[in-house]
Amino acid sequence: MTDSARNALRGARRVVVKIGTNALTSATGRFNRPHFDALGQDLLWAAEGRELVVVSSGAIALGMERLGLPARPRDIPGKQACAAVGQSRLMQAYEEAFGHAARTVAQVLLTHEDVQERRRYLNVKHTLDRLLAAGVVPVINENDTVSVDELKFGDNDTLASLVAGVVEADALVLLSDVEGLYTADPRRDADARLMTSVPSVTPEVLALAGDTVSDVGTGGMASKVRAAARAAELGIPCVITSGAVPGRLRGVLQGEPLGTLFEPAGSRRSARTAWIAHALRPRGRLVVDAGAREAIVTGKRSLLPSGVTGVEGEFSRGDPVDLADASGLVFARGLSTYDANELRRITGRRSADIEAVLGYRYLDEAVHRDDLAVL
Numbered sequence: 001m002t003d004s005a006r007n008a009l010r011g012a013r014r015v016v017v018k019i020g021t022n023a024l025t026s027a028t029g030r031f032n033r034p035h036f037d038a039l040g041q042d043l044l045w046a047a048e049g050r051e052l053v054v055v056s057s058g059a060i061a062l063g064m065e066r067l068g069l070p071a072r073p074r075d076i077p078g079k080q081a082c083a084a085v086g087q088s089r090l091m092q093a094y095e096e097a098f099g100h101a102a103r104t105v106a107q108v109l110l111t112h113e114d115v116q117e118r119r120r121y122l123n124v125k126h127t128l129d130r131l132l133a134a135g136v137v138p139v140i141n142e143n144d145t146v147s148v149d150e151l152k153f154g155d156n157d158t159l160a161s162l163v164a165g166v167v168e169a170d171a172l173v174l175l176s177d178v179e180g181l182y183t184a185d186p187r188r189d190a191d192a193r194l195m196t197s198v199p200s201v202t203p204e205v206l207a208l209a210g211d212t213v214s215d216v217g218t219g220g221m222a223s224k225v226r227a228a229a230r231a232a233e234l235g236i237p238c239v240i241t242s243g244a245v246p247g248r249l250r251g252v253l254q255g256e257p258l259g260t261l262f263e264p265a266g267s268r269r270s271a272r273t274a275w276i277a278h279a280l281r282p283r284g285r286l287v288v289d290a291g292a293r294e295a296i297v298t299g300k301r302s303l304l305p306s307g308v309t310g311v312e313g314e315f316s317r318g319d320p321v322d323l324a325d326a327s328g329l330v331f332a333r334g335l336s337t338y339d340a341n342e343l344r345r346i347t348g349r350r351s352a353d354i355e356a357v358l359g360y361r362y363l364d365e366a367v368h369r370d371d372l373a374v375l
């Protein structure tokens with residue numbers, strides 16, 4: 001499997017590359033321009049004959065430097081102000097790196113809501129598709145200046161994996177300041193060994209990755225492993241490797257055994273199912289009986305009101321809801337056909353009774369199969 005996944009990387013036509021703050025800055029947190037220029041060469045190489053999407057961090061670090069701040073601000077407005085200053089510096093650097101080769105870049109700033117709401121998700125997808133068709137390299141970052149805490153992706157590793165799903169990428173490469181996932185944090189443990197491949201992300205694998213120890217990065221290795229797991233689940237191979245060593249990206253896309261490869265799960269889930277499973281925040285929860293759970297998980301059927309035993313939370317039509325069994329275990333996520341009050345009134349009823357109870361009927365299903373993702 002590892003060999004075929006490495007070969008798949010060589011054949012990848014649409015690639016998402018995430019560049020972490022640590023890959024752009026020196027140990028003192030300053031923008032490392034010579035290093036960025038070398039990285040730019042790798043990116044240009046990657047963009048040749050492929051569709052390349054860059055997800056780049058660095059706005060806050062570059063803004064901090066320009067504003068002369070000694071440490072990363074802890075408060076949200078402080079971070080937002082740094083990002084506003086740093087983002088234009090960051091784009092200027094990408095403009096120059098790609099401009100030398102007459103390649104065009106585009107700035108795309110996203111918040112969680114942009115991939116949470118179906119209409120906006122499609123807007124993002126269509127825009128990115130159009131940019132790629134025109135040979136443009138989108139450079140994406142979180143829209144730090146407008147996003148508030150609850151809306152934040154939290155880290156650009158998550159954003160990159162969501163973007164990989166949105167554009168249905170063939171490969172995701174996360175560039176950090178380490179060679180990949182080690183058996184322990186290599187900064188703290190000299191005996192830590194590099195894992196060359198991860199067939200599936202188990203709780204043991206997740207436990208290897210610590211939180212960030214640097215002042216400039218936010219996600220740490222743990223967020224990279226989670227992002228890699230999400231990509232793998234979408235059927236997208238993901239490699240974590242070093243952006244600090246020139247040529248690593250090139251080598252990975254040539255199928256060389258570099259970094260840590262997270263092997264893709266067998267089948268590729270449809271973009272829509274992936275969006276429901278991963279990009280949405282549930283607004284409520286439907287508790288279902290054992291028969292309904294069985295029908296959904298094994299029979300790949302819709303959820304009917306007759307199988308619903310409880311409705312928790314307040315949500316509107318079309319909102320994402322978790323589906324839980326009687327023990328509280330969440331096993332699926334979907335879009336509710338009815339709002340919470342409507343569902344409470346038709347809970348346990350046959351679909352044929354919906355109209356008599358509500359006076360109208362949208363669909364027979366509480367959650368339609370097409371709007372359901374089993375987790």
Ligand SMILES: Nc1ncnc2c1ncn2[C@@H]1O[C@H](COP(=O)(O)OP(=O)(O)O)[C@@H](O)[C@H]1O
Nearest residue numbers: 020021022176182184185208210217219220221
């Ligand atoms: N098991 C591990 N393997 C590799 N790196 C680890 C591990 N656990 C913790 N880390 C730390 O995670 C850091 C990378 O995360 P982060 O600082 O968020 O980088 P970035 O800015 O690239 O997103 C590494 O420098 C390393 O010290």
Ligand SMILES: N[C@@H](CCC(=O)OP(=O)(O)O)C(=O)O
Nearest residue numbers: 021058059060155156218219
């Ligand atoms: N959006 C922020 C980066 C957030 C982030 O995830 O940083 P990192 O962990 O370095 O990838 C910025 O541009 O500074």
